[in-house]
Amino acid sequence: MKTKGSVKNKVNIVTLGCSKNLVDSEVIYTQLKGNGLNVTHESKKDDANIVIINTCGFIDNAKQESIDTILRYADAKDAGVVDKVYVTGCLSHRYKDELEVEIPTVDAWFGTNELPRLLKTLKADYKQELVGERLLTTPAHYAYMKISEGCDRPCSFCAIPLMRGKHFSKPIEQLVLEAKNLVKKGTKELILLAQDLTYYGLDLYKKRELANLLDQLSDVEGLDWIRLQYAYPSGFPLEVLEVMKNRSNICKYLDMPLQHGSTEMLKIMRRGITREKTEDLIKTIRDTVPDIALRTTLITGHPGETEEHFEEMYRFVEETRFERLGVFQYSHEENTHAYSMPDDVPAEVKQERNDLIMELQQGISQELNQEKIGKTFKVLFDRKEGGHFIGRTEFDSPEVDNEVLVPASQYVRMGDFANIRITDATEFDLYGEVI
Secondary structure, three states: OOOOOOOOOEEEEEEOOOHHHHHHHHHHHHHHHHOOOEEEEOOOOOOOOEEEEEEOOOOHHHHHHHHHHHHHHHHHHHOOOOOEEEEEEHHHHHHHHHHHHHOOOOOEEOOOOOHHHHHHHOOOOOOHHHOOOOOOOOOOOEEEEEOEEOOOOOOOOOOHHHHHOOOEEOOHHHHHHHHHHHHHOOOOEEEEEOOOHHHOOHHHHOOOOHHHHHHHHHOOOOOOEEEEOOOOOOOOOOHHHHHHHHOOOEEEEEEOOOEOOOHHHHHHOOOOOOHHHHHHHHHHHHHHOOOOEEEEEEEEOOOOOOHHHHHHHHHHHHHHOOOEEEEEEOOOOOOOHHHHOOOOOOHHHHHHHHHHHHHHHHHHHHHHHHOOOOOEEEEEEEEEEOOEEEEEOOOOOOOOOOEEEEEOOOOOOOOOEEEEEEEEEOOOEEEEEEO
């Protein structure tokens, strides 16, 4: 880090946690820039005298990373390297009172819905004319877009409603405007985010309107891919599948966190669905949109999960053969419904079950990828790394899914599409050549 005084009035925004947090940081970034401030995001130089840390408070590991980051910058302030440290986001929203006492070096703490107060603290105005405008921290060719905030679901393990509040949807016209603005700046892929995409519109329009939103977004000229992340299975609006099938620029990709494969555990988790209904939904999705890539996440070690429950989930994964899958170990979160239950699955058992599911998925992914050898896919290229250009098919979201590697000797342009024939495959990567 440079010494205090080397650069004045420069703000560095540090983002932790999920892509929804990244969108929030981009909004802060846009507002501060619009007020004429010198702002960076995730600066590698450590030359800013003001730091804003956008925290995650979702599970233990994420909370620890947030606290470690806050402490690092608090130490930097004590050492005279930075002048001001501000903390916002989920961890700050949830634990503000305790953190103020434990880390007094931090200048101010802000909740998830306190952007105007954060701006005022930095002597900046909340500019209404910048709503719908966003400076991206991702490569220009893809952008995340939150279509709603908060959640009304009662899931036993989840603290998101405590940090993000009740569900509220953004109006369709506002989202279409935001999409058009992003396309003007070079965005080709739009990744729709929400705590629950399928709930979209219920508060504003008194009915689920995700299909209508998709229809209108897919009309935006220049938008090549629209991707759906975080769709809740219970009450899934089936008309979305028809739009996905009929609109070529909506990716055949759906991220639908299921959390478990045992009806008994789904009831304990308060998910509002059974394994049988889940299997029926998956069949309907795959029948309606052939070749769709289904991504899901599961939890191991939730209170009450027995070996029999886990074996049922294991068989569910084995039989369903998800194209993409991730696993979380249960985290005992204060003020959630599950917190009233004993955290009765030992940490080593949670880890063991986690590893068994991931080992199973690794084999499934390997087999599915091997089937792609010899086939040609449209690939969007994100970056160059070492001796390869690295991109993704429509079946893969940034950061979390498979990637396509093409030798750097075969030139492709970053942010552009190219047709790639797959020549080899591993568990989580495809190798190919430009055709």
